[in-house]
């Protein structure tokens with residue numbers, strides 16, 4: 059089957075009827091019409107439509123010859139990597155990078171795992187299972203949510219969740235001829251329940267216990283699988299009032315496995331310490347996820363630069379030196395992220411499977427830079443926008459008897475009151491609304507704890523040349 063269009067995607071999600079709980083209610087009826095999901099589902103559907111209009115966003119399937127999504131492409135050349143980047147950025151432009159979980163994010167991960175299928179192969183054919191999952195996903199444009207993280211009960215060094223009868227962290231409580239039975243919870247599946255499948259992956263920390271060593275993907279409507287939503291941040295469906303939230307609110311969910319049966323043909327890791335310790339390194343999972351994430355972050359930074367400059371122009375504050383300095387700070391951030399992304403492609407190398415891997419060090423540098431850069435850009439929007447970020451009447455106000463007041467008192471140096479309000483509502487939805495607050499938290503944490511990311515960089519980065527250079531200058535005689 060070729061790459062799908064937006065309505066095929068929506069129809070699939072409508073039919074899923076995954077068990078999703080929101081504000082004390084189980085969702086019934088068509089999820090595509092639900093107030094908390096209709097905006098993001100419409101925006102995702104538009105991504106599939108867009109994919110069909112640009113040649114570089116699809117390629118010929120090696121299996122069927124059909125055109126399939128480039129986010130599933132196994133890159134063999136630097137040009138393929140560039141094509142993957144352009145695809146991500148084309149999609150990211152539609153939301154200013156606000157949709158962290160456009161389908162290409164986890165598609166990159168599934169492509170990486172599927173390309174390294176031999177790493178998982180055993181007498182139960184787990185390697186074949188992940189290979190088939192990748193091929194099935196590619197051929198049908200399947201979308202994934204994913205979960206890595208155990209519930210945040212107790213993060214102290216010695217803590218271990220050892221309650222086998224009533225586990226908190228999802229674990230295997232039984233195996234039988236049909237598959238694994240999983241009980242417990244996982245965090246924090248963004249878009250949980252509104253993607254075709256849920257990919258469940260292991261994370262470090264609990265590997266002393268075999269019941270935590272598993273990886274699989276299951277349909278989101280698997281019996282006894284529950285997604286518990288936080289409060290929605292879309293707030294309303296008015297694009298004027300909530301320009302970002304109304305369209306790109308992705309929702310985050312706690313995932314509960316209430317004795318979920320995972321069929322054996324869906325499992326690609328079970329109780330193998332050797333594989334769990336090497337699967338991410340072997341599959342090059344992180345370089346590909348990072349290449350997608352940084353490509354999106356570059357677009358997001360450019361979008362915020364544009365919003366900052368529009369604020370400067372609209373209320374004419376460009377004459378102040380500190381304003382120029384602040385906008386320049388965003389420019390420097392944008393150019394730095396862009397350069398790191400491009401260096402990762404320049405430094406790309408073919409691996410033993412003939413897959414072209416982007417350079418990891420520039421990508422790790424970028425993902426460690428962004429959790430500090432993004433909150434600073436948000437702060438700059440606050441500092442430039444000031445009370446403008448809060449003097450933002452609604453669409454209904456502009457259609458009411460007070461519209462005359464609004465048009466008079468909210469006019470700007472360049473532009474009328476309505477245009478100015480639209481711009482400041484956009485800046486507010488980036489920086490100040492609940493949607494905006496979640497975006498900042500997302501960029502701090504979605505790729506893991508920034509503290510531990512920096513430690514990984516410290517541990518993995520080769521400093522031999524640097525030390526050699528330093529030593530050469532010690533010998534000054």
Ligand SMILES: Cc1cc2nc3c(=O)[nH]c(=O)nc-3n(C[C@H](O)[C@H](O)[C@H](O)COP(=O)(O)OP(=O)(O)OC[C@H]3O[C@@H](n4cnc5c(N)ncnc54)[C@H](O)[C@@H]3O)c2cc1C
Nearest residue numbers: 204205206207210213245246247248499500503506507509
């Ligand atoms: C908006 C959002 C969306 C997300 N979406 C997803 C998703 O779709 N799928 C998914 O799997 N995950 C998702 N995550 C979760 C994300 O992966 C985690 O937030 C991240 O890995 C950090 O884990 P934690 O939140 O459990 O923080 P914790 O590990 O509980 O950290 C809390 C604090 O304790 C410190 N700390 C804890 N343990 C240690 C340690 N060993 N060493 C040093 N310091 C430590 C941390 O530095 C931090 O300051 C999302 C998170 C957010 C905020």
